[in-house]
Amino acid sequence: MKNKRHLAPVAGALLLVAGTAASVSLLAGSSATAAGSPSSAFGLELSIAGNAVIEPLPTVTSTDGAPKSDSLVGLPKNPVASGGIINASAQNGAATASVTDLAVGDGLLAIPQLDALTQPLGKACDDLTAALGQLTQPLDTTVLAPLLTNLQGVLDQIGTATKGTPLNLGALGALDISKLTKLELNGLCDVLRGKLRIVGAGAVEAKCTGNSGTTTIADLAALGLPVTIDTKQANQAIKIPDVAGVPPIIELVVNRQTANADGTFTVDALYLNVLDQIKLTVASATCGNVTSDRVPAPDDAPAPKPVKDHVPVTG
Incomplete structure (x- = not known):
């Protein structure tokens, strides 16, 4: 199901206009709960100096296992990151997230x-x-x-x-x-000097199915240098400079995979740490499963079955 954010206020208004009878019919019926851990995904999360600058967005969670998706064009205004189209989708046992035209660090010192x-x-x-x-x-x-x-x-x-x-x-x-x-x-x-981004990529995507995942990154570059890395291998790390005892300017982790304590499995396509101040997660997909233990409510009634018979007509 595609998430359409602008429909929520309209739906609320319709519910109020419909009156008491409609409200009762919507709120009554079956009771159901979901067991397990849902799948979820988000496009991008950014913090600077330990402060959240961009909360995970767009973010979706499939609490009932049904397909959910959301997308954005561009990022909220912030000092260091920009992106093109950001997508997130999730359903039972599967999730996907992607970001295009990622740029980090344009105008880093423009303060x-x-x-x-x-x-x-x-x-x-x-x-x-x-x-x-x-x-x-x-x-x-x-x-x-x-x-x-x-x-x-x-x-x-x-x-x-x-x-x-x-x-x-x-x-x-x-x-x-x-x-x-x-x-x-x-x-x-x-x-x-503001002439180059710290890190850039044409496209970043994470996918998971069950307890396995994949990462795809196109045209990844750091400090203007192409980054060649095997995205098929999990948890690949790059430091610039990569010298023992020297704090890196940039630390990249590609295809970061995590088996979570609740049984879910997460793939972060790209994690970036700049000067231990700028921390960015790009394209995160988490796979889980939920099951419904739907129990009929007391006022549930079976659907009527038509009965064929001849009814005498008088008059």
Whole structure:
């Protein structure tokens, strides 16, 4: 059943207009309860600094096992994420969720506290990018040391300026940028200057049936770099940078699968953690089963059966 949100007020009005007799006929009848755990799905959930920015949406739950679905075009206004079409559907033993045109981190630093740092950040990134373009080796810290120090100083200032704000970027100051590869450094600078999204994907989809699930992701990229990952394998994780003892800028988990305590099974197509501040779950499907133990209510009456007979006619 397609969820049509605008019908609820109309249905309520119809119930009131119909009068007492109609209300009784709707509320009486069979009593039924559902046993088990229902299937459910949602398109996207976002939190920043531990605060919910986008509650799971659109979200559907099939409490009686019947098909339920919902969809949205675009996301509510927020500082970091955008999407195209977001779908969610669920029924007994199956669920699906999908998001198209996912973009995370466009204009990450477009907040008033950082206006004064925009110019020095751009200058530091331009100098670093020019130097990186002349290198044939991965990184020459001897040549780049002064430039890296300069950029690190700006990142420290960004971390300090965002303390106490909804988006605390203090982790940028803790990042050892000398551990980034040449391409990762270029990507980070483009993200900070608002020229590149942190993570993007053309399409993200999660499906589950029973206690198994699949994930499909098209054109996944992080810091402008294509991410090649086997989505057929469960719980695949990527960190950038992936260096022991260095806090990552980005942590991705693809095809995250969880067997839940209530017997349901969940597939999250994509989980994203940025600087331990931005946490995003994209396309989540949970499979469960419910059974109805419908018991006839006392006022239930059997349907009348027609009886064929000849009735004498007089007059």
